[in-house]
Amino acid sequence: xxxxxxxxxxxxxxxxxxxxxxxxxxxxxxxxxxxxxxxxxxxxxxxxxxxxxxxxxxxxxxxxxxxxxxxxxxxxxxxxxxxxxxxxxxxxxxxxxxxxxxxxxxxxxxxxxxxxxxxxxxxxxxxxxxxxxxxxxxxxxxxxxxxxxxxxxxxxxxxxxxxxxxxxxxx
Amino acid sequence: xxxxxxxxxxxxxxxxxxxxxxxxxxxxxxxxxxxxxxxxxxxxxxxxxxxxxxxxxxxxxxxxxxxxxxxxxxxxxxxxxxxxxxxxxxxxxxxxxxxxxxxxxxxxxxxxxxxxxxxxxxxxxxxxxxxxxxxxxxxxxxxxxxxxxxxxxxxxxxxxxxxxxxxxxxxxxxxxxxxxxxxxxxxxxxxxxxxxxxxxxxxxxxxxxxxxxxxxxxxxxxxxxxxxxxxxxxxxxxxxxxxxxxxxxxxxxxxxxxxxxxxxxxxxxxxxxxxxxxxxxxxxxxxxxxxxxxxxxxxxxxxxxxxxxxxxxxxxxxxxxxxxxxxxxxxxxxxxxxxxxxxxxxxxxxxxxxxxxxxxxxxxxxxxxxxxxxxxxxxxxxxxxxxxxxxxxxxxxxxxxxxxxxxxxxxxxxxxxxxxxxxxxxxxxxxxxxxxxxxxxxxxxxxxxxxxxxxxxxxxxxxxxxxxxxxxxxxxxxxxxxxxxxxxxxxxxxxxxxxxxxxxxxxxxxxxxxxxxxxxxxxxxxxxxxxxxxxxxxxxxxxxxxxxxxxxxxxxxxxxxxxxxxxxxxxxxxxxxxxxxxxxxxxxxxxxxxxxxxxxxxxxxxxxxxxxxxxxxxxxxxxxxxxxxxxxxxxxxxxxxxxxxxxxxxxxxxxxxxxxxxxxxxxxxxxxxxxxxxxxxxxxxxxxxxxxxxxxxxxxxxxxxxxxxxxxxxxxxxxxxxxxxxxxxxxxxxxxxxxxxxxxxxxxxxxxxxxxxxxxxxxxxxxxxxxxxxxx
Numbered sequence: 014x015x016x017x018x019x020x021x022x023x024x025x026x027x028x029x030x031x032x033x034x035x036x037x038x039x040x041x042x043x044x045x046x047x048x049x050x051x052x053x054x055x056x057x058x059x060x061x062x063x064x065x066x067x068x069x070x071x072x073x074x075x076x077x078x079x080x081x082x083x084x085x086x087x088x089x090x091x092x093x094x095x096x097x098x099x100x101x102x103x104x105x106x107x108x109x110x111x112x113x114x115x116x117x118x119x120x121x122x123x124x125x126x127x128x129x130x131x132x133x134x135x136x137x138x139x140x141x142x143x144x145x146x147x148x149x150x151x152x153x154x155x156x157x158x159x160x161x162x163x164x165x166x167x168x169x170x171x172x173x174x175x176x177x178x179x180x181x182x183x184x
Numbered sequence: 185x186x187x188x189x190x191x192x193x194x195x196x197x198x199x200x201x202x203x204x205x206x207x208x209x210x211x212x213x214x215x216x217x218x219x220x221x222x223x224x225x226x227x228x229x230x231x232x233x234x235x236x237x238x239x240x241x242x243x244x245x246x247x248x249x250x251x252x253x254x255x256x257x258x259x260x261x262x263x264x265x266x267x268x269x270x271x272x273x274x275x276x277x278x279x280x281x282x283x284x285x286x287x288x289x290x291x292x293x294x295x296x297x298x299x300x301x302x303x304x305x306x307x308x309x310x311x312x313x314x315x316x317x318x319x320x321x322x323x324x325x326x327x328x329x330x331x332x333x334x335x336x337x338x339x340x341x342x343x344x345x346x347x348x349x350x351x352x353x354x355x356x357x358x359x360x361x362x363x364x365x366x367x368x369x370x371x372x373x374x375x376x377x378x379x380x381x382x383x384x385x386x387x388x389x390x391x392x393x394x395x396x397x398x399x400x401x402x403x404x405x406x407x408x409x410x411x412x413x414x415x416x417x418x419x420x421x422x423x424x425x426x427x428x429x430x431x432x433x434x435x436x437x438x439x440x441x442x443x444x445x446x447x448x449x450x451x452x453x454x455x456x457x458x459x460x461x462x463x464x465x466x467x468x469x470x471x472x473x474x475x476x477x478x479x480x481x482x483x484x485x486x487x488x489x490x491x492x493x494x495x496x497x498x499x500x501x502x503x504x505x506x507x508x509x510x511x512x513x514x515x516x517x518x519x520x521x522x523x524x525x526x527x528x529x530x531x532x533x534x535x536x537x538x539x540x541x542x543x544x545x546x547x548x549x550x551x552x553x554x555x556x557x558x559x560x561x562x563x564x565x566x567x568x569x570x571x572x573x574x575x576x577x578x579x580x581x582x583x584x585x586x587x588x589x590x591x592x593x594x595x596x597x598x599x600x601x602x603x604x605x606x607x608x609x610x611x612x613x614x615x616x617x618x619x620x621x622x623x624x625x626x627x628x629x630x631x632x633x634x635x636x637x638x639x640x641x642x643x644x645x646x647x648x649x650x651x652x653x654x655x656x657x658x659x660x661x662x663x664x665x666x667x668x669x670x671x672x673x674x675x676x677x678x679x680x681x682x683x684x685x686x687x688x689x690x691x692x693x694x695x696x697x698x699x700x701x702x703x704x705x706x707x708x709x710x711x712x713x714x715x716x717x718x719x720x721x722x723x724x725x726x727x728x729x730x731x732x733x734x735x736x737x738x739x740x741x742x743x744x745x746x747x748x749x750x751x752x753x754x755x756x757x758x759x760x761x762x763x764x765x766x767x768x769x770x771x772x773x774x775x776x777x778x779x780x781x782x783x784x785x786x787x788x789x790x791x792x793x794x795x796x797x798x799x800x801x802x803x804x805x806x807x808x809x810x811x812x813x814x815x816x817x818x819x820x821x822x823x824x825x826x827x828x829x830x831x832x833x834x835x836x837x838x839x840x841x842x843x844x845x846x847x848x849x850x851x852x853x854x855x856x857x858x859x860x861x862x863x864x865x866x867x868x869x870x871x872x873x874x875x876x877x878x879x880x881x882x883x884x885x886x887x888x889x890x891x892x893x894x895x896x897x898x899x900x901x902x903x904x905x906x907x908x909x910x911x912x913x914x915x916x917x918x919x920x921x922x923x924x925x926x927x928x929x930x931x932x933x934x935x936x937x938x939x940x941x942x943x944x945x946x947x948x949x950x951x952x953x954x955x956x957x958x959x960x
Binding site: 052053054055056057059060061062063064065067094095096098099104108111112113114115117118119120121122123124127145146147149150151152153154155156157158159160161162163 | 201203204206207208210211212213214215216217220222389390391392393394440441442443445473474689690691692847849850852853856857858859860861883884885889890891892893895898900
């Protein structure tokens, strides 16, 4: 940080994974930089230019590349990282499906891909395979060839739908 | 065969889709990667790179950079020792030339190292890099293999102290030349001769995590190098020599790493990072950004491969001549071994040919440095060989399946190439003990619809369909060179620690090795606690390369587990008062003939606290005597747009013999990932350079790798197979998948539109040009 920037520090407030937090940032700091220095290491840097999707996070339930998002612009918003997706002792259906389908290899693109898929499932609970592929088209993976991640997302979508149906019935 | 099948069907843990043991922590985003830990007072380091393809550094003035507040250390050729080495992370002595020093007073490509700075913040580092004044004397660049070989070409490695360069004055880093039989006579006696030349472009691995290294002194003042590497033990050995610190004072830790594909079989950051820690006493983080990963790390050897085949009328191959000219770039990392593998991993496939000549050079150019990349020369060789075989079949009027079936290697057969050509030296003779290639071909042909589709040129609008195929083999480790070791110790609750030097680079090897151990020890996977790739706490392993981990590290694990099992049964025999050799472990119980049982936990407690107290523990090593080949048949259906030249993959079928499958999901995942990588290599990936050798597209936006929306319907079939020398009957599966897409797609394009593409990638422009629809 340059001295000039240092004097221009600003405070923002984010709700990160349901916890309200305030941060001191420079106006030019990216959300990726802020989240990683705040300890959210599940947010990965793969390119820094919005091309690989490894840094994807949800801002108010929309998946964005944290490397292209100014932290200042997220002021007051809800930010969900991969660390905030699971409940205690229970994985999010997407996380479970990635394990069950063998969709994780090195795991570096996995957080971003799961976040992008979570964004999709929030607005479309019954996606086609093509819609799934389009939703993660910006999440590059060099290990898997995408076959198993796509299968995992389809499976998670189904289990989420079944879960919702069960909850409806139980009401 | 019945015995083996029975044994395989008894497997409790092996052959099952066990969930990756590190999977849970990866999907919840635990800080498992190199840069995921924060150490107080960490300095940020960056490298200054050459803007010139070839230049002498007359002087460097770092005074202004060093005077900048916050700068902790600046390294250049002036204040570092000149020790020739190779960045190739290979066994010792490395078969790559020692043609590199940490910092030189000469630069040999755009992106070569000039200096490094460590400072308090990235901002300060960037400012300091701009303050370094370098006086260059530009030299003539050498931007192609033809320019490198031309008479009067500038000598790229004119330094006195390099060692192991084949012929520095002629820019030849490495040379291979082997002969079997008499190719001249072979061609004379052949009924048909086909000769073709193929060229392969510059491509980069693009792991989603670029190279990254964090070094620091721990609380015992030992130098720790936490790094994204495939070869932690080679890192320790090579860095120790370069920074003049004893091996015993260095600990290398490989945490989770974000993909490698060969590019992390290079020591690229660790020397600078460790030296900066040594000079400053501070933790130092050095990481490549994406641009640096493209330009300054390593790439696949671009190559020109000429193949000449001679055959009898009935399709029997008599003679193969193969000449490879490899572009190793500015340094000769892996230059000899990749060149060797162009022949050694392809020619044994057609072992019916009695006359073989394989030769070639790896040439220095002032271009980015090539290194290890999944497939390792075999991929380049198969493009030329498998497209030439297709043409030969056509000239002979024989179905491409038939010509391959007549000539490919089979079980119990050998090839003289195994002995003649190894990894940079003579190889090791071996016979195939497993080969299900005939079934791979049959199944693949059925799944793609070969008989119905081949030669039909079905047209839909402007698109014409075609099918093509290619077969390939690889190896499983480097025989008589690789070494892996495993240690297993039993805990009092009947669980086991498995300690392996083996390096899981995302492939799932930690899980695979645990499955092997669990199978031998008769326990569920959850009872195996794996710790890997830490030079202080795990036994030695040469590393994750050459398709070695499942076969070599797996064998070491299997042996160690068998030893521990024997120790357990001895204790159980005493407890049950039975002969221990008759006992077996199943479901964590040892069952005696009289029906009495004793659990592993009871044994664990007994030896820890009660009777015959001792640690049940064993270590075992594996130096493989051979390198059994996995086999693969690839079938592609394409639709070629005759107006735009675009090639669409309609369907891709891959049938693989990798021996016993330890974990089907993971084995399929290896093949799927490799095929998609290979499709990118075949169709669109290409590093583009300007006239000064500077890469014009060093981003994932401009260098297109396949995304989820690009993948074709892809069917991977693993055939039932058993390799008797392998752990649980397994062979390798990591690399072979990348060899097939280029030739299978090229052959399919020919089937569709009748043009042979001999230069990768098969872009719309090249397709149209080949069809005569564009000027060349």
